[in-house]
Amino acid sequence: MTTSDLTTTGVRTRDDTAVIDLAGDINAKAEASLESAWEAAIASSPQAVVLNFESAGYINSTGIALVVTMLAKARARGLPMRAFGLTPHYREIFEITRLADFLAINPDEESAVTGAEGSSR
Amino acid sequence: MTTLTGAFRRRFLGRRSVERTRDVRDADEAVHAPRDDVPAVDIGPNDPLLAYLQSASGAVDVQTLEMQSPALEAMKAAGVKLAVPLVSQGELIGVLNLGPRRSEQDYSTDDRKLLDNLAAQAAPALRVGQLVREQQAEAATRQRFEQELEVAKLIQQNFLPKQLPDLPDWQVAAYYRPAREVGGDFYDVIPISDGRIGFVIGDVTDKGVPAALVMAATRSVLRASAQRLVNPGEVLERVNEHLCPDMPEKMFVTCLYGVLEPTSGRFQFANAGHDLPYVKTATGSEELRARGMPLGLMTGMAYEEKETVLAPGDSLLLHSDGVVEAHNPDGGMFGFPRLKDAVAQYPGGHELIDRVLSDLKQHTGPDAEQEDDITMVTLTRASSSAVRTAAEAPTRQLVEFEVPSAEGNERIALERVSAIVGPLGLDEARLKRLETAVGEATMNAMEHGNKYRADLPVAVRVLTEPDQVRVQIVDQGGESPDHETETPDLEAKLAGLQRPRGWGLFLIKNMVDDAHETTDGSEHVLELIMRTDPAADESHHTQGGVDDHQ
Numbered sequence: 296m297t298t299s300d301l302t303t304t305g306v307r308t309r310d311d312t313a314v315i316d317l318a319g320d321i322n323a324k325a326e327a328s329l330e331s332a333w334e335a336a337i338a339s340s341p342q343a344v345v346l347n348f349e350s351a352g353y354i355n356s357t358g359i360a361l362v363v364t365m366l367a368k369a370r371a372r373g374l375p376m377r378a379f380g381l382t383p384h385y386r387e388i389f390e391i392t393r394l395a396d397f398l399a400i401n402p403d404e405e406s407a408v409t410g411a412e413g414s415s416r
Numbered sequence: 417m418t419t420l421t422g423a424f425r426r427r428f429l430g431r432r433s434v435e436r437t438r439d440v441r442d443a444d445e446a447v448h449a450p451r452d453d454v455p456a457v458d459i460g461p462n463d464p465l466l467a468y469l470q471s472a473s474g475a476v477d478v479q480t481l482e483m484q485s486p487a488l489e490a491m492k493a494a495g496v497k498l499a500v501p502l503v504s505q506g507e508l509i510g511v512l513n514l515g516p517r518r519s520e521q522d523y524s525t526d527d528r529k530l531l532d533n534l535a536a537q538a539a540p541a542l543r544v545g546q547l548v549r550e551q552q553a554e555a556a557t558r559q560r561f562e563q564e565l566e567v568a569k570l571i572q573q574n575f576l577p578k579q580l581p582d583l584p585d586w587q588v589a590a591y592y593r594p595a596r597e598v599g600g601d602f603y604d605v606i607p608i609s610d611g612r613i614g615f616v617i618g619d620v621t622d623k624g625v626p627a628a629l630v631m632a633a634t635r636s637v638l639r640a641s642a643q644r645l646v647n648p649g650e651v652l653e654r655v656n657e658h659l660c661p662d663m664p665e666k667m668f669v670t671c672l673y674g675v676l677e678p679t680s681g682r683f684q685f686a687n688a689g690h691d692l693p694y695v696k697t698a699t700g701s702e703e704l705r706a707r708g709m710p711l712g713l714m715t716g717m718a719y720e721e722k723e724t725v726l727a728p729g730d731s732l733l734l735h736s737d738g739v740v741e742a743h744n745p746d747g748g749m750f751g752f753p754r755l756k757d758a759v760a761q762y763p764g765g766h767e768l769i770d771r772v773l774s775d776l777k778q779h780t781g782p783d784a785e786q787e788d789d790i791t792m793v794t795l796t797r798a799s800s801s802a803v804r805t806a807a808e809a810p811t812r813q814l815v816e817f818e819v820p821s822a823e824g825n826e827r828i829a830l831e832r833v834s835a836i837v838g839p840l841g842l843d844e845a846r847l848k849r850l851e852t853a854v855g856e857a858t859m860n861a862m863e864h865g866n867k868y869r870a871d872l873p874v875a876v877r878v879l880t881e882p883d884q885v886r887v888q889i890v891d892q893g894g895e896s897p898d899h900e901t902e903t904p905d906l907e908a909k910l911a912g913l914q915r916p917r918g919w920g921l922f923l924i925k926n927m928v929d930d931a932h933e934t935t936d937g938s939e940h941v942l943e944l945i946m947r948t949d950p951a952a953d954e955s956h957h958t959q960g961g962v963d964d965h966q
Contacts, residue, residue: 323823353827356856356919363909363916370910384848391926392919393906 304332312408313341318350321358329361333368344369345407346398349380359392366398375399379407455494457513459487469501470508474532475523476501478513498523500531502539509543564625568598571628575635577605581613583678585728587765587796591773594789600627600669601736601789604635606642613678614642614651617734617793618671618690618711626664634659634669634711648673648686649708649721656688656711656719663712670710672734681726681797686719691740691752694759695724696731696768701760704732731764731796738788739772744779764796767936799932811879811886818873819858821866821891826858829876829889836878837885841948850887850946853927856920857889857942865891865940884929884947893940 304325305316313336319325336344346362354362369376379401381389389395401407459465465485469476476499478491491499491513500512512535517523523531572594580588590603600620608614616638620627634655641654652673659669672693674685685693689710692703708719726732735755742750755772762771769792776790814836819825830851838847858874866872875890904922908914924931930945 320827353830353855355826355852355859356923357859357917359919359923360916363906367910367912367916382848383845384852387845387849388852388923392904392922397906397910 304328306332306335308339308341309408311342312345313337313339313343314345314347314404314408316347316350320352321354321361323357325358326361329365333365337372337374341374343375343377343408343410345401345404346376346378347380347404347407348378348382348385349404351380351385354385354388359388359394362394362398366394370397375410377401377407377410379403457487457490457494457496459511463487466508469499469511470503470506472501475499475528475535498528498531500535502535502542504539504543507543509539509546512538565596565598568623568625568628569594571625571632572598572602575602575604575632577603581605581607583613585798586676586678587798588794589766589769589796590791590793591769592789592791593786595623595738595786597623598628599623599738599789600631601738601791602631602635603734603791603793604638605793606639608642608675611678613676614648615674615676615734615793615795616671617693617736617791618669618688619736619789619791620669621667626667630659630663630667630669630712633662634671638671638673642673642675647721648675648684649719652686652688652708652711652719653717656709656717657715659712660715668710668712674704674732674734676726676795681728681730682723683726683732683795684721684723686721688717688719691735691737693735694733694756695726696733696759696762696764697727698729701756703756726795726797728797729799731759731768731794733759733764733768734791734793734795736789736791738786738790739776739792742776742780742787742790745781745784750776750779763934763936765794768792768794770936811881814878814880816875816877818875819862820870820873821862821868822870823862823868825862825874826855829858829874830855833876833878833887837887837946840880840885842885842946846946849927850885850944853924853931853944854887854889856924856927857887857931857944860920860924861889861891861893861940861942865893882948884945887944887946889942889944891940892938894935894938 304318307314307316315332315336317329321329344365346365366376376397377399378389380403381400386395386400389398389400399407399410463485464483465487468481468483468485478488478496478499481488494513495515496513497516498514500514501508502510502512512531514523514531517527576592577590580590588605590605592601592603594601600618600622602616602618602620604614604616606614606616616635618631618634620630620634622630637655637658638651641651641658645651645654652671655671669688670690671688672685672690673688674683674693676683685704685706686708687704687706688708692705694701694703704722704724706720706722709717733755740750740752740755744750754775758772758775759768762768772792773790780786815832817832819828833854834847834851837850842850854876858876861874862868866874872892875888877886877888877890879886879888902914902918904918905914909916924942924944928944929947932943934941934943
């Protein structure tokens with residue numbers, strides 16, 4: 296388990312889909328970084344937003360709340376949001392919290408970007 | 417001078433106690449031997465001679481004095497010629513009675529002057545002597561009193577249980593503190609041969625040695641009867657019959673006797689006029705009522721018998737009137753309602769006793785002398801999860817450490833716990849779940865419990881039992897942990913009807929097999945339980961055990 300805070304949140308665009316690469320811990324300290332990543336992601340007017348958790352570390356309840364906030368923003372814009380790279384543990388947490396019902400969890404970037412696993416509700 | 421001294425007769429006046437009269441005479445005799453034959457004369461308290469001598473300016477000629485006074489008559493008859501009042505600070509404290517001079521001449525003016533001077537100097541000295549005697553007598557009385565208190569205390573303490581029973585699934589706690597003037601409180605725990613346990617609390621009217629002796633007798637008879645008879649009502653009946661014939665007048669004993677069946681929690685009881693016990697239940701607190709007259713008042717009494725079942729988590733409080741009848745400086749009593757509320761509100765066992773004592777101190781004020789004996793006995797049945805662990809095996813504490821209450825430090829806690837618990841047989845997924853729960857619990861403890869105060873660290877304990885790991889997260893948040901109160905609902909959050917946060921407790925509940933909170937007033941403990949043999953109970957992760965009272 297890494298112990299770094301989320302410091303590097305990159306945003307890429309692939310096929311009209313914005314991919315936010317989350318790296319490090321997702322907790323209270325990640326708030327500003329996630330906000331600016333969100334702004335960068337929607338700047339390109341994407342058709343969907345994908346969260347890449349491959350390099351994410353520890354996600355606490357505050358981190359979950361930040362994802363919820365982002366998901367709410369996406370839904371307000373009618374943007375589908377998908378995710379990939381979650382460890383089985385966080386996948387379980389996304390299921391328990393029902394985030395998985397609103398944010399399709401894909402096995403890899405390819406399926407997440409193309410929406411092969413289906414979009415969220 | 418010797419002739420004069422030899423002729424002195426003293427008589428102390430009957431205004432003070434008889435005791436003092438004797439003391440003064442003794443002192444006088446010791447100083448003024450040898451004496452001759454003029455007999456001592458008593459002056460009655462209403463004799464007008466008293467007032468006359470008190471206001472006389474010097475030696476008084478007894479033979480020429482005319483007054484309706486029995487004492488004066490007696491003095492004249494005894495041949496007293498001259499009475500010299502001894503006055504100190506305006507108070508007549510004695511009289512020097514002189515017979516005729518040995519030369520058979522009358523007392524001269526010089527003689528009288530000499531006697532007056534002597535009286536003026538002797539009176540204060542005599543008064544000092546009297547005071548010293550008084551003080552010595554008082555000190556002796558006080559010492560006797562203190563010794564009696566000591567004896568009473570010894571008797572009492574000797575008859576209190578030396579140790580309390582160690583029952584699986586039950587916690588028995590007791591508190592006894594005598595007042596300075598030891599009252600008649602007592603309690604007892606009586607193991608009965610069939611595995612049941614008798615609990616007694618009682619109070620003998622009166623204080624000191626008499627109360628202590630009656631208490632000792634009551635206890636002995638109760639102990640003997642408890643072994644022979646099954647029903648608490650019959651036991652009290654028997655004790656009453658034994659006590660009645662020898663009970664000192666105006667004394668009696670209030671007493672509650674109950675019998676616990678530890679395996680079922682069944683508690684049968686009867687009450688001889690003692691303050692009603694309270695039971696803390698899941699929903700509040702209740703009085704345990706049963707009718708009966710105090711012991712030792714009259715024979716032929718019957719005692720109503722009742723029973724209740726103490727469920728897991730329930731706690732019973734037996735108490736003496738020293739608690740509810742404690743006064744505040746304005747004269748207000750602590751009272752039954754307040755004690756009943758305390759039982760409902762506080763955890764059971766030692767905690768309950770400590771909290772009630774602290775409330776009591778607040779009520780009476782910190783420096784108030786304890787008015788009466790205070791006795792409390794609690795009997796607490798472990799809650800079901802604790803029952804399971806207690807029944808299964810010994811608990812071993814692997815580690816206890818602290819993390820400062822500062823944002824982000826939950827990482828320290830969860831990583832240390834993970835490193836310790838890792839080798840104990842939790843699979844990867846369950847270890848991760850425990851990590852998340854420990855992280856969330858530590859965050860709550862730092863933020864809500866300790867308010868991120870630098871001086872209040874969060875303590876983390878890891879305990880292991882053969883089939884489970886227990887992690888305790890301890891903060892100083894006291895009675896009502898300030899958690900998120902609503903169950904998080906993602907749809908409501910996405911719709912902006914709930915704030916995005918508030919997932920902590922929800923995650924904790926869902927990550928571990930069981931979680932429950934306890935608090936002892938200042939310390940708040942959240943215990944997380946993770947079974948190391950998950951196959952036995954795989955469904956548990958979906959329903960945590962945290963009470964929803966936050």
